[in-house]
Amino acid sequence: MTSTTRRALLVGHFSTVGDVEVLRQTERQLQAVGMAYDVAPYTDARLSIDSTWLDRFTPEPAHYSHLFVICGPFTPAMAVQHESIFGRFQHCVHIGVNLTMVEPLATFNPFEILLERDSDRTVRADLSFREAPSRVPVIGLCLTGFQREYGDRHRGDLAERKLRRLIESSGVAFIEMDTSVPASMNRFGLSNAAQFESICGRLDAMLTTRLHGMVLALKNGIPTIAVDPVAGGDKVMRQAHKLGWNEVFDPEEASDEDLRAALDRCLSNAGRADAHLVRDRAVASLAGFDEEFATALQLPPDPGLRENLIPKVGKVRQLRKRFKAWKRRRRAR
Numbered sequence: 001m002t003s004t005t006r007r008a009l010l011v012g013h014f015s016t017v018g019d020v021e022v023l024r025q026t027e028r029q030l031q032a033v034g035m036a037y038d039v040a041p042y043t044d045a046r047l048s049i050d051s052t053w054l055d056r057f058t059p060e061p062a063h064y065s066h067l068f069v070i071c072g073p074f075t076p077a078m079a080v081q082h083e084s085i086f087g088r089f090q091h092c093v094h095i096g097v098n099l100t101m102v103e104p105l106a107t108f109n110p111f112e113i114l115l116e117r118d119s120d121r122t123v124r125a126d127l128s129f130r131e132a133p134s135r136v137p138v139i140g141l142c143l144t145g146f147q148r149e150y151g152d153r154h155r156g157d158l159a160e161r162k163l164r165r166l167i168e169s170s171g172v173a174f175i176e177m178d179t180s181v182p183a184s185m186n187r188f189g190l191s192n193a194a195q196f197e198s199i200c201g202r203l204d205a206m207l208t209t210r211l212h213g214m215v216l217a218l219k220n221g222i223p224t225i226a227v228d229p230v231a232g233g234d235k236v237m238r239q240a241h242k243l244g245w246n247e248v249f250d251p252e253e254a255s256d257e258d259l260r261a262a263l264d265r266c267l268s269n270a271g272r273a274d275a276h277l278v279r280d281r282a283v284a285s286l287a288g289f290d291e292e293f294a295t296a297l298q299l300p301p302d303p304g305l306r307e308n309l310i311p312k313v314g315k316v317r318q319l320r321k322r323f324k325a326w327k328r329r330r331r332a333r
Helices: 017-033 044-049 076-081 148-153 156-170 193-200 211-219 235-243 256-266 269-285 289-296 315-332
Strands: 007-012 036-041 066-074 093-101 113-115 138-142 173-177 205-208 224-227
Touching: 007 017, 017 036, 017 066, 017 093, 036 044, 066 076, 138 156, 138 211, 156 205, 156 224, 156 256, 173 193, 193 211, 205 211, 205 256, 211 224, 211 235, 211 269, 224 235, 224 256, 235 269, 256 269
Parallel strands: 007 036, 007 066, 066 093, 093 113, 138 173, 138 205, 205 224
Antiparallel strands: none
């Protein structure tokens, strides 16, 4: 090939964000010298990352002069595994970029030029250090499970779908969180309020269907989009209205556009300031609670209020209940 027809094929796992950052570094180097190129990941599963990437069987070997192998460990077995690339492009100049060479170079080095990350001859800093850090807002996602007490009014699944669509369309980073305790019951291993709130305090916004997801976020001055998981609104909506927090929605009425506009408001300086005001007002509104609590301790009992609290059952059901209680005690030993 002449210099005007040189073309590179860039291959690799591209299975981590670090891999992709190193790929971008390589692309910019080729753009700077004016060399055309295509990208083909080892597996079809990565093609969804970038619509311009090619299926590894698509490139015609005769059209390429250089093969760049980018990122990750590289072994003789990998070359055999990906024969569709390494068996068809042997005529190209092979350049290894940011690779970990597992075998000693004396026994395995198929590259004309090896700019390795590490091998038995040298170790370099990973090339992703050269990529300028990029930042997006960090959002918490705290969801409730099915709440049988609301019966057919429960819309948690609908609320979750809408919040996940919002995350996907807005391009934010998100952390899933759970308020459940103990840690064995928490989907993400959080075991106490301090852990949950320490994460909350570092967020830019919270998306939640849980009352305490909203409350604990606002308590830490974090703007929150709350979608009440109950049709028509229930405790989440009532609490938000009491607090004077407006970013609360009915799952059946909230459109994607409504939620995106709410996220824009939450991520603004005004949204953060409003969350702090809500927190301060909430604390002030509870100023008289100590006196109410002390008064409650002075009241005499009134068992008549609970006379029909537990429905009477027949002897057979009583025996079943006792048997179940006995089994629970046995398991707890």
